[in-house]
Amino acid sequence: MGQPALKSGVLPRRQADRTAQSDARMLEAAVRLIVERGIERTTLKEVGELAGYSRGLAGYRFGSKGGLYSFVVKSIGEEWIRELTRVTEGKVGVEALTAATDAHYRFCVEAPDHVRAFYILWFESIGPGSEYKDVIAGIHRRRQRDVMEWIRMGIDGGRISPAVNAEKVARQFCAAIIGIVYQWLVNPGELPEIESMYSELKRTMQLLLPAP
Amino acid sequence: MGQPALKSGVLPRRQADRTAQSDARMLEAAVRLIVERGIERTTLKEVGELAGYSRGLAGYRFGSKGGLYSFVVKSIGEEWIRELTRVTEGKVGVEALTAATDAHYRFCVEAPDHVRAFYILWFESIGPGSEYKDVIAGIHRRRQRDVMEWIRMGIDGGRISPAVNAEKVARQFCAAIIGIVYQWLVNPGELPEIESMYSELKRTMQLLLPAP
DNA sequence: GATTACTTGTTTGCGACAAGCAAGTCGTTG
C-alpha cells in the first residue's frame, strides 16, 4: 500500500506527509516555547530539537525566525477562522456578534496555549520591522469587515436601526476584543473576570445596536 | 559659577548633571530607534552612538537591553502620570473619565513618538520573560484603580447611580483604551477615526455610568 | 587619593546561509 502510484493530478504523498508532519510538530513546539519562554528567548534550534529533529530544520523550513512566526500565526489564524465561520453561519446582526464573542471566549478556554501564542505574536507584531505584520493586519482587517457586514445585514434585515454607524461600531467592537484579550494575557488566572468582560461587551453591543 | 560648593543636603551637581544629560539623550535616541526600527532591531550600540557617546554606554548604564527599555517605559510613564494628574485634578465621575480620555488623545497627538515607543514596549511586554513586564503591569493596575476611584467618588457624590459596578466598568474602560491605542499604532494615518473612537468611548461611558 | 562617568576588549550564543547526504520520486527502457 502507499506505493508510488499515480502520475499526475494527485500530488505525491509520502514526502508531502513527512513535511506535513514535521510542520505540525514544529508548530506545537513553537507554541509551547512561545508560551513558556516568550518570542525573544525562543530559538530556532530549540524548536527543531523539541519537535524531534535537528537544530537546523526550523531555520531551513521557514527561512527565518519571522518566517516561523508567520507560519504559526497563519496556522492558528486559519484554525480560528474555521471555528468562526462554523459558529456564525447564517446569523446576522447582534446574533452573529454574540455568537462570535462566545466562540472567542470558548477558544481561549479550550485551546489556551494556541490562542496565547497567537496573541503574543499578534501584539508583538505592532512595532516596525516585523515579518508577519502583514499577516496580522490582514486578519485584523478581515475581522473588522466581517463585523461591519453583520451589522449592515442586521440593518438591511430590519433588526437594527439604520441610524447606527456600522463602521464605527465595528471598529469599537474589534478594539474591545483586543482590549479583553490583553487583559486575559496579562491575568490568565482571572478567567471569571474575563468572562464577565465578554458579557459586558455583548451588553454594550446591544445598547449600541438598538432595534429600529 | 557652578563650583564644588555645598557639603551635604544638596547633592553634588556636575557629575549628576552629566548622567542626567546622557540619560536624557539616550532616552531620545532609544525612542527614535524603537519607532523607526522596532525593539528587536534596536541595538545598545546604536543607542549609545546616536546619543553621541560610545558603543558601550547604554549597556553599561542600564545593564541590559531590558534595563534600557525599563528606563524608557518608566520615564514616559511618569511623563504621562504628571499630565494625567494635572488634568483630572479635583474631578470625579464621568467628568474625570472624559478629561482623562481627552488628555490621552492629546498626548498621542502632541508627543506621538514618545507615546508610540511607550506602547510598542507595552504590547511587547506581554509575553513571558520580559524584564519590564512588572513596570507595565504596575502602570496598568494603577490606571484601573484610578478609574475605579473616579467612578466610586462619582457614586458617593450622588452623580452616578449606585447600581453600577465600578470595578467592571473600570476594567472595560481600560480595555477600551488599550484597544484604541492598538488601532492607532497599527493605523497611524487614521487620526480622525481614532479621535472618533475616543468620542465613542466617552459616549459609551456616559451610557454605562447613568445618573441615579 | 578615591570615586565616578565613560570606553574598549573579549566571550558567548543566536540567526542566517551554504554545502552535503540520504531517502524519495519519476521517466525510460528492456
Next chain:
DNA sequence: CAACGACTTGCTTGTCGCAAACAAGTAATC
C-alpha cells in the same frame, strides 16, 4: 512491469557575522 538511473526533496552539519553581556581600563570629578 520491473529495474535502472537522473533528478528532487527533507533534513543535517559547518561556518560567518553580529549583538548582548561583562570585565578591565582611562580620564574626569570629587
